[in-house]
Amino acid sequence: MDARILLLDLETAPNLGFVWGIWEQNVIDVKKSWYLLSFAAKWANERKTHVRCLPDYPRFKSHKEDDKHLIADLWKLLDEADVVVAHNGDRFDIRKANARFVAHGLPPPSPYKSVDTLKIARKHFKFDSNRLDDLGKYLGVGRKIPHTGKHLWLGCMNGDKKSWKTMRRYNTRDVTLLERVYFKLRPWTTTHPNLTFFSRRPEECPVCESGAIKNTGFNYTRTGKRQRATCKSCGHRFSYGNLIRCM
Numbered sequence: 001m002d003a004r005i006l007l008l009d010l011e012t013a014p015n016l017g018f019v020w021g022i023w024e025q026n027v028i029d030v031k032k033s034w035y036l037l038s039f040a041a042k043w044a045n046e047r048k049t050h051v052r053c054l055p056d057y058p059r060f061k062s063h064k065e066d067d068k069h070l071i072a073d074l075w076k077l078l079d080e081a082d083v084v085v086a087h088n089g090d091r092f093d094i095r096k097a098n099a100r101f102v103a104h105g106l107p108p109p110s111p112y113k114s115v116d117t118l119k120i121a122r123k124h125f126k127f128d129s130n131r132l133d134d135l136g137k138y139l140g141v142g143r144k145i146p147h148t149g150k151h152l153w154l155g156c157m158n159g160d161k162k163s164w165k166t167m168r169r170y171n172t173r174d175v176t177l178l179e180r181v182y183f184k185l186r187p188w189t190t191t192h193p194n195l196t197f198f199s200r201r202p203e204e205c206p207v208c209e210s211g212a213i214k215n216t217g218f219n220y221t222r223t224g225k226r227q228r229a230t231c232k233s234c235g236h237r238f239s240y241g242n243l244i245r246c247m
Contacts, residue, residue, distance in 0.1 A: 002209055003198035005044035006081035006112075007182065009174040010074075010093045011037045011167060013065070013157055036067040036100055037156055038167055040175040041077050044085070044182075050077065051172050054156075055164050064159055071100045079109035083193050085182050087132045088118040113193035117178065120185045132177060141180035145173045187236040196240075205231035206238055 016032040019025040038053040054060050057069045074097060078084065086093040094114060101108070121130040128134065133144040147170055148155075155163025186192055186207050194206040204211050210233035218225040219239045226239040 003082040003193075003195045004080060005083045005085060006077060007042045007044060007175050007179045008039065008078075008084055008086045008089065008093055009041075009171060009178060010039045010096055011153075011171055012096060013037050013153065032065070035065050036070055036074070036096070037153070038171050039070070039074050040171040041074075042175050042179060044179060049172050049175055051168055053164055053168055053171075055159075055161075060159075064157070067100060068104050071097075071104050071106070075101055075106050075109055078112065081109075081112045082198055083113045083115060083195075085115045085117065085178065087178055087181070088116065090114055090116045090119065115182070115186075115189075115192060117182050117185055120189045124185075124188045132174065132181060135181050136177045139181060139184045141184060142173075142177050144177060145170045183234075187231070187234045202240055205234060205236055206240075207231075207236045208234040210234065 012034045013036075015027075015030050015034050017027040017030040019027055036054075038051065040049055040051045042049045052070055052073050054064065054067060054070055057066075059066050059069065078097065084094065098108075117132075117135075118130055121127060121135060127138060136142045136144070145166075147166055152163055152166055152170070156167050189207070192207045195209050196202050196204050196206050199209055201209075201211070203213065205213055208231060210231055212232040213229045214232055215227060215229050216237075217228050219228045224245040227241045228237070228239050230237050
């Protein structure tokens with residue numbers, strides 16, 4: 001069975017707190033903590049994008065900050081995933097999701113591997129900017145949807161229907177752009193989960209599961225050699241098979 005790769009992007013409300021001034025201030029006290037506004041998720045190589053926002057649930061009319069059911073739907077998707085891809089996901093999306101899971105009494109979802117496209121960009125390249133929008137532009141795969149900045153988030157928090165419509169489009173575009181950037185960057189990564197462990201087809205590309213590979217000699221170590229190959233679909237270079245011991 002092929003690996004289920006979930007591309008994910010979360011949008012959260014800011015914390016509400018007290019400050020003495022308006023410029024680079026320390027927060028005196030937090031009145032209300034953040035909560036999830038929406039998420040967009042997409043299975044790799046599938047057309048459908050799953051987008052869920054707080055107004056999609058009946059309790060929004062009376063409890064605009066109640067993300068319990070939204071979080072439950074997010075948990076279900078993560079529970080099905082073998083690999084989760086997000087931009088800055090290791091520091092933001094995954095940790096934020098986990099924080100809301102535990103707050104609502106949910107157990108950890110089924111274990112999955114994480115791929116952070118921000119880490120790939122920083123490790124293997126020297127782009128002028130590693131922001132998702134800038135990567136999309138540089139790689140020629142698209143841009144984020146322009147929006148009104150903080151006013152979009154404030155509008156959603158106040159229940160403005162136009163703001164929620166924009167947020168839904170914005171969140172959707174983010175995850176489709178993420179998929180395009182991910183496909184561009186993943187042939188370069190050396191830390192991507194080996195997808196052949198899921199498919200149990202060891203002579204396929206470990207990052208895209210294509211069977212169109214070309215053997216290109218051997219990789220040598222002190223004690224032996226392994227078959228070296230190049231994926232003709234995505235360009236990833238890798239080694240596979242058992243170590244052949246040198247005599």
